[in-house]
Every structure is written in C-alpha cells, then in structure tokens.
Amino acid sequence: MTDLARRISNNLSEIRERIAAAAERSGRKANEITLVAVTKYVGVDEILALVEAGCQDIGESRPQELWHKVDVLSDRPIRWHMIGHLQRNKVRRTVPLAHLIHSGDSERLFEAINQFGQEESTNSRVLLEVNVSGDQSKHGFTPETLKELVPRLDRLTHVEIHGLMGMASLTGGVEQARLDFCRLRDLRDELQPRCPANVALNELSMGMSRDFEVAIEEGATMVRVGSALFE
Numbered sequence: 478m479t480d481l482a483r484r485i486s487n488n489l490s491e492i493r494e495r496i497a498a499a500a501e502r503s504g505r506k507a508n509e510i511t512l513v514a515v516t517k518y519v520g521v522d523e524i525l526a527l528v529e530a531g532c533q534d535i536g537e538s539r540p541q542e543l544w545h546k547v548d549v550l551s552d553r554p555i556r557w558h559m560i561g562h563l564q565r566n567k568v569r570r571t572v573p574l575a576h577l578i579h580s581g582d583s584e585r586l587f588e589a590i591n592q593f594g595q596e597e598s599t600n601s602r603v604l605l606e607v608n609v610s611g612d613q614s615k616h617g618f619t620p621e622t623l624k625e626l627v628p629r630l631d632r633l634t635h636v637e638i639h640g641l642m643g644m645a646s647l648t649g650g651v652e653q654a655r656l657d658f659c660r661l662r663d664l665r666d667e668l669q670p671r672c673p674a675n676v677a678l679n680e681l682s683m684g685m686s687r688d689f690e691v692a693i694e695e696g697a698t699m700v701r702v703g704s705a706l707f708e
C-alpha cells in the first residue's frame with residue numbers, strides 16, 4: 478500500500494466511526510447514512526484509494542471534472558454524485574453519468590433534465606437544493622419558492638425527486654450550522670404532504686467536513702465530505 482492509500486484509508490475509517498457515533502446519538506444506524514466522498518480537490522489516485530478502501534460514492538462539483546474522472550475510472554464500481562451547479566447546456570452530457578444530482582437549483586434546470594429524460598426515455602434522480610442559510614453567494618431555492626413549486630413538480634414525468642440538499646452558512650460555527658440543518662429538515666417535513674407521486678423527500682443531503690456530525694444528529698441521510706478525507 479502506498480502512503481497515500483494508507484492515509485486515505487485511515488481517514489476514511491475515522492470518518493466512518495464518527496458517522497456511526499453521530500448516528501447512534503440520533504437513534505439511527507450507521508448504514509442509514511451515505512458518505513459521499515467529495516473529490517473536487519484531488520485527482521484520480523485519491524479516488525482509486527477511496528474505492529479500494531470501500532467507498533464507492535464519489536462527489537464532484539464541476540461538470541467537466543466529472544466527465545474527465547468518469548472517463549478515466551470507467552472500469553471502477555463508482556456511483557458518481559453531481560454536487561455543484563449544473564448549467565443547462567451541460568445536462569445532456571452530465572445527467573447520464575450521475576447516480577444522483579444533488580444540485581437541482583432552478584426550475585429551468587429541472588425542465589432541461591426532464592426534457593432530456595423524455596428524449597432518451599430515461600428517468601433521472603435529483604435533489605432540490607435549498608438556500609437554507611440565505612447566503613447571497615449560494616445557489617438553490619428559497620424555502621418560500623419550494624412551497625409553491627413542489628405541488629407543481631408532477632409535470633416532470635422523467636425526473637424522480639428524492640429529497641433536499643443544503644449547505645450551512647459559511648460564517649458562523651457548528652451550532653449555527655445545526656440551526657440551518659434543522660431548518661432544512663423542518664422544511665422537508667412541511668413539504669412532504671404536498672408532494673406529487675414523483676417526489677419523495679426521503680433524502681436529506683447535508684453536512685460537510687466541518688459539520689457532518691451535527692448534520693447527522695439533525696437527520697442527514699447523506700453527508701458530503703471532502704477535505705477531512707485527504708488531510
């Protein structure tokens with residue numbers, strides 16, 4: 478094993494232990510939480526080390542980078558997650574590669590994904606990104622927009638909506654993050670009764686390196702962890 482592989486394998490074990498402990502604190506099982514390893518800062522060698530160590534959910538935030546890595550690693554059993562902003566002109570090339578798109582952040586994007594699905598007779602799996610902290614720089618729907626939008630999503634016949642994705646405020650510490658995650662979970666609970674058949678908000682994708690444990694305590698089913706895996 479190379480030094481790189483050993484370091485990543487150790488980091489992964491440590492993070493899995495922290496996930497399990499946080500799950501236990503919130504009365505859930507570790508296997509109810511999916512760790513998505515975010516590899517936007519690193520290259521193919523690091524992804525290979527993750528896969529060898531048993532982590533097969535890999536997240537990328539830039540479409541071109543995703544295309545490149547999928548191409549190089551096409552013989553590996555990886556579920557790719559698109560977690561960053563997706564422009565509509567990149568839907569056609571990106572959607573077929575992704576197991577799940579976390580960053581469904583505009584009605585026009587959802588329409589483009591649906592259009593692609595109709596043309597190709599395929600369904601795509603997408604989350605609704607919510608700008609839960611209200612940061613100006615962030616993408617995503619406001620909670621108010623979602624309340625109005627969700628009942629109308631039944632017209633997206635080729636999109637399966639599986640849940641919500643959010644990020645905590647960049648300023649403010651872990652306890653501020655907890656409030657943002659709490660707000661996302663409450664929003665999910667509020668939207669649930671208004672969901673049409675193609676929308677089931679079972680997944681809550683929230684929590685990154687600095688705050689994944691509080692995210693799990695507040696109900697995350699998927700955490701997106703990058704830098705902590707590569708330290």
Ligand SMILES: *Cc1c(COP(=O)(O)O)cnc(C)c1O
Nearest residue numbers: 515538560685686701702703704
């Ligand atoms: C980069 C990124 C992450 C991972 O961030 P870390 O702080 O490195 O864990 C998670 N989610 C999104 C959307 C990201 O862009």
